[in-house]
Amino acid sequence: MQIDIESISKDYGDFPALREVSLSINAGELVALLGPSGSGKTTLLRVIAGLEQPRAGRILFAGQDINNTPVQHRNVGFVFQHYALFRHMSVLDNIAFGLKVRKLPKAARRARALELLSLVQLEGLHDRFPAQLSGGQRQRVALARALAIDPAVLLLDEPFGALDAKVRKDLRRWLRALHDETGHTTVFVTHDQEEALELADRVVVMRDGRIEQIGTPEDLCLRPATPFVYGFLGDTNVVPVEIRAGAAWVSGHPAPILTGLNAADGPARLYVRPHDFRFSDQPVGAIPGVVLAIRRRLDALRVEVGMEGHHSPLEVALPLPCPDAPDPGQRVLLAPVAHGLFAGERSIFSEYEG
Numbered sequence: 230m231q232i233d234i235e236s237i238s239k240d241y242g243d244f245p246a247l248r249e250v251s252l253s254i255n256a257g258e259l260v261a262l263l264g265p266s267g268s269g270k271t272t273l274l275r276v277i278a279g280l281e282q283p284r285a286g287r288i289l290f291a292g293q294d295i296n297n298t299p300v301q302h303r304n305v306g307f308v309f310q311h312y313a314l315f316r317h318m319s320v321l322d323n324i325a326f327g328l329k330v331r332k333l334p335k336a337a338r339r340a341r342a343l344e345l346l347s348l349v350q351l352e353g354l355h356d357r358f359p360a361q362l363s364g365g366q367r368q369r370v371a372l373a374r375a376l377a378i379d380p381a382v383l384l385l386d387e388p389f390g391a392l393d394a395k396v397r398k399d400l401r402r403w404l405r406a407l408h409d410e411t412g413h414t415t416v417f418v419t420h421d422q423e424e425a426l427e428l429a430d431r432v433v434v435m436r437d438g439r440i441e442q443i444g445t446p447e448d449l450c451l452r453p454a455t456p457f458v459y460g461f462l463g464d465t466n467v468v469p470v471e472i473r474a475g476a477a478w479v480s481g482h483p484a485p486i487l488t489g490l491n492a493a494d495g496p497a498r499l500y501v502r503p504h505d506f507r508f509s510d511q512p513v514g515a516i517p518g519v520v521l522a523i524r525r526r527l528d529a530l531r532v533e534v535g536m537e538g539h540h541s542p543l544e545v546a547l548p549l550p551c552p553d554a555p556d557p558g559q560r561v562l563l564a565p566v567a568h569g570l571f572a573g574e575r576s577i578f579s580e581y582e583g
């Protein structure tokens with residue numbers, strides 16, 4: 230079912246938690262709301278659910294304005310981070326709970342609950358109680374319970390937030406497969422970039438109650454619209470540059486880093502991820518520096534490179550094995566193979582060649 234969010238604003242007292250948020254979610258789409266703590270993700274999810282009333286704006290389900298439809302009539306399924314299953318009920322009764330409320334006959338409830346138990350791959354655990362399950366199994370029961378009522382929309386608020394990294398990863402893949410099988414329109418909240426990029430068809434990046442960018446994971450990785458998105462998605466180096474006559478220059482270096490820019494003269498910032506640098510022997514297209522330190526990580530060497538006149542060193546990640554790693558003290562030229570270029574909040578240029 231298509232969801233349209235039109236210019237939604239929501240205040241808590243005089244604090245604006247959402248400011249004119251607009252977003253269309255296609256039927257069957259899996260959308261992530263991603264952003265730092267306090268950016269308004271949960272509030273937006275609660276407004277979609279009908280748990281919060283917006284101050285302004287409209288929510289449409291399949292083209293129908295549902296602002297005045299109460300939560301119990303919106304046909305939404307929820308899963309929260311600490312989803313409280315009923316402790317005194319078996320797994321099967323937990324899953325069937327919503328069906329009981331809807332007065333489905335007992336045999337039909339049981340059949341549907343068993344079907345869902347198999348969908349979430351927990352066959353055989355129907356008689357267990359929540360305390361006898363692992364965290365990951367509990368979240369899968371919670372999902373089965375949300376799916377039992379055959380919701381038009383599935384809303385997940387950090388559903389795997391409380392679980393350890395390995396279980397989260399497994400559940401993420403499992404949820405994507407489940408979504409592809411059931412085709413529910415799904416919106417999930419996360420502050421984990423990797424989770425959003427791996428799971429979602431589209432990612433909505435939020436900041437201070439506003440949408441900063443909406444795009445496919447590929448859009449966000451290759452064409453981050455703002456410095457905030459660039460920085461939020463992963464480690465990044467920020468290099469101050471000067472634009473002159475369509476070229477970007479690092480102070481004191483006789484060759485430009487970028488040329489052919491359609492940008493006004495003035496200061497700008499070049500954003501480069503640690504793994505997007507290559508060592509070069511050409512001064513054109515490169516940033517000069519001196520190797521300060523080398524640290525070994527699990528999958529890469531991290532090389533710290535000092536730039537003249539720039540106090541924080543650049544971080545370069547070299548995949549292992551790396552036989553030709555530079556030595557501390559060595560002068561190097563770093564060529565960015567992918568980067569974003571921003572003047573203030575505006576993207577001048579963003580490109581990925583590597």
Ligand SMILES: Nc1ncnc2c1ncn2[C@@H]1O[C@H](COP(=O)(O)OP(=O)(O)OP(=O)(O)O)[C@@H](O)[C@H]1O
Pocket residue numbers: 241242244246264265266267268269270271272273420
């Ligand atoms: N019931 C409330 N009363 C007052 N302020 C609230 C209430 N709920 C949320 N807020 C505030 O609104 C802002 C947005 O909160 P929200 O929970 O939507 O953020 P979030 O992006 O989901 O954050 P987190 O990742 O920490 O859950 C925050 O600054 C929060 O303090």
